[in-house]
Amino acid sequence: MISARVAADQTSTFPRFLDLGYPNIERGDGVWLFTTTGEKILDACSGGAMVSTLGHGAREIIDAGARQAEKIAYFYMDHFTNEPQEALAERLIAVAPEMARVRFASSGSEANETALRLARAYHVDRGEASRWRVISPAQAYHGSTMATLALTGRGHTLQEPYAPYLSPHLHIAPSTWRFDPTGQAALDELDARLAEAGPETVAAFFCEPVSGAALPACSPPEKFWHGLEERRKRHGFLICFDEVVTGMGRVGSWFAYQQLPIEPDIVTIGKGLGAGYAPISAVLCKQHVYDAVDKGSRSFDLGHTWDGAPISCATGLAVLDALAGRGLVDRVRERGTRLLADLRSALEGNPLVAEVRGRGFLLGVDLVDLPDDVHANERVEDVAFEHQLLVSSTHSTADGYAGDEVVIAPAFTSTDEELVMMVGRFAEVLSEVSASLGGG
Ligand SMILES: Cc1ncc(COP(=O)(O)O)c(C=O)c1O
Structure with a gap:
C-alpha cells in the first residue's frame, strides 16, 4: 500500500486526472522507485511509459550527460551542428542500414x-501536391499534438473533444484476432479507404509495426505486410512506422521492422533513445525520401528549439553504447521468450484475461470485454499500486476494437529475479481484480 499521495488540492501543478492522488517519487535505482515517504515500488514498465530501458540511475549515462554539459549543453541547431549529433546519426544508420538520414x-x-510533414514534403517536392491524406489503423496512439492525435482512430477516448482541430484522416480496424486473424480484412478495408479517398490523395500509411501501449505487442499477420507492400508499389504512398516504443531494442531487435517482411520509408523513434536521461527522439528516412527534397525544394524547414542539442545527443550516444556494449538487445530477444511463457503460465485460468502477447520485453495483456464504466484497466493499475508494482494500461474498451490493455515493459537490465518478481506480483494483482469483479 502506498500511503502518501499528492491530491489535486494539495499542489500547484495541473494534474492529468483531478480525482487521482499521485505518489511522490524521490529517487530510483534499477527497477526500483522510492517515494518521499520511503515506500519501494517495483517498476515493471520502465518508468511507466516504456522509456527507462537501462533502469534508473545508470551511472555511465549520467556521466556522459554531465561530461557534455561541462563542454556545452545547448545551442540552437539552426546555426550549428555538433559532434554528438553527427556521431549519433551515424550510429543510428549503422543499426538501421536500410535508412539514410536522421x-x-x-x-x-x-x-x-515531423514524419508526417516529411511525407507531405516528399510528395510536394515530387510535384504531387494532391497527396495529403493518411490512412492508419484505428486502435493506436501516435502522440498528443493535434496532427498526431488525428492519426489515431480512438474517437471516444482520445479525440473528443478536440475533433474540430483534427484533420479527417482515414482509418482501418486493427488486425487483431477479433476482426482479422488472417490480415485479409485489413487489406480489404485499406482498398476501400483508398478507393473512397482516391489513391492520388493519399500521402502515407502510418502505423506501429508492433503496437506499444494501445495494443501491446500486437502486429498484423505477414499477409497484411505483403499486401501493404504491394499497394505501396501500386499507389505510390509512403509507409511511416511509429517505433517510438519499439525502436532501440524493446522487441529484441534494434527496430521492430527488422523482424517484418517490409521496410518503412520513414521511421520514428523516441522513448528508448534517451532511455529517460534526455528527451530525445528521431525521424529516420530512406535515401529516396531524402532525394526528393534534395532534387526538389532543398529545404525541410521545421524544427523545435531542442532538436539535436549536444546534451541530448551525447546522452543518446551513451545509451546506444550501453545497449550495444552490454548486448542488451540480444538479451531482450532471448530472455523475452521465457518472460512471455512465464507470464502466460502465471495468468492461465484467470477469467479476466482474453489474450497474453509478447515480443522481447514488450508484453501485453488484453482483458476480456467488460462494461465500459467498470474501467477494468484502472482497477488493475490501482491494485498493482497496492502491491507496490508499476504497470501501465489503456482504457480501450470504449473505442470498440479491443478490451482494456495492460502493458508490462521492464527495463532491459532487469535481473532474472526481478523479472520473476514482476510476473508473480502481476498474477496476484489480476487474481485480486478478477475476484473483486466476481471471478468470472
Ligand atoms: C507509439 C507511440 N507513439 C508516439 C508517442 C508519443 O510520444 P511522446 O509522449 O514522447 O510525445 C507515444 C507515447 O506514449 C507512443 O506510445
Whole structure:
C-alpha cells in the first residue's frame, strides 16, 4: 500500500486526472522507485511509459550527460551542428542500414509530426501536391499534438473533444484476432479507404509495426505486410512506422521492422533513445525520401528549439553504447521468450484475461470485454499500486476494437529475479481484480 499521495488540492501543478492522488517519487535505482515517504515500488514498465530501458540511475549515462554539459549543453541547431549529433546519426544508420538520414527532435509526438510533414514534403517536392491524406489503423496512439492525435482512430477516448482541430484522416480496424486473424480484412478495408479517398490523395500509411501501449505487442499477420507492400508499389504512398516504443531494442531487435517482411520509408523513434536521461527522439528516412527534397525544394524547414542539442545527443550516444556494449538487445530477444511463457503460465485460468502477447520485453495483456464504466484497466493499475508494482494500461474498451490493455515493459537490465518478481506480483494483482469483479 502506498500511503502518501499528492491530491489535486494539495499542489500547484495541473494534474492529468483531478480525482487521482499521485505518489511522490524521490529517487530510483534499477527497477526500483522510492517515494518521499520511503515506500519501494517495483517498476515493471520502465518508468511507466516504456522509456527507462537501462533502469534508473545508470551511472555511465549520467556521466556522459554531465561530461557534455561541462563542454556545452545547448545551442540552437539552426546555426550549428555538433559532434554528438553527427556521431549519433551515424550510429543510428549503422543499426538501421536500410535508412539514410536522421532528423532529431525531443518527443515521440514531435518525431511523428515531423514524419508526417516529411511525407507531405516528399510528395510536394515530387510535384504531387494532391497527396495529403493518411490512412492508419484505428486502435493506436501516435502522440498528443493535434496532427498526431488525428492519426489515431480512438474517437471516444482520445479525440473528443478536440475533433474540430483534427484533420479527417482515414482509418482501418486493427488486425487483431477479433476482426482479422488472417490480415485479409485489413487489406480489404485499406482498398476501400483508398478507393473512397482516391489513391492520388493519399500521402502515407502510418502505423506501429508492433503496437506499444494501445495494443501491446500486437502486429498484423505477414499477409497484411505483403499486401501493404504491394499497394505501396501500386499507389505510390509512403509507409511511416511509429517505433517510438519499439525502436532501440524493446522487441529484441534494434527496430521492430527488422523482424517484418517490409521496410518503412520513414521511421520514428523516441522513448528508448534517451532511455529517460534526455528527451530525445528521431525521424529516420530512406535515401529516396531524402532525394526528393534534395532534387526538389532543398529545404525541410521545421524544427523545435531542442532538436539535436549536444546534451541530448551525447546522452543518446551513451545509451546506444550501453545497449550495444552490454548486448542488451540480444538479451531482450532471448530472455523475452521465457518472460512471455512465464507470464502466460502465471495468468492461465484467470477469467479476466482474453489474450497474453509478447515480443522481447514488450508484453501485453488484453482483458476480456467488460462494461465500459467498470474501467477494468484502472482497477488493475490501482491494485498493482497496492502491491507496490508499476504497470501501465489503456482504457480501450470504449473505442470498440479491443478490451482494456495492460502493458508490462521492464527495463532491459532487469535481473532474472526481478523479472520473476514482476510476473508473480502481476498474477496476484489480476487474481485480486478478477475476484473483486466476481471471478468470472
Ligand atoms: C507509439 C507511440 N507513439 C508516439 C508517442 C508519443 O510520444 P511522446 O509522449 O514522447 O510525445 C507515444 C507515447 O506514449 C507512443 O506510445
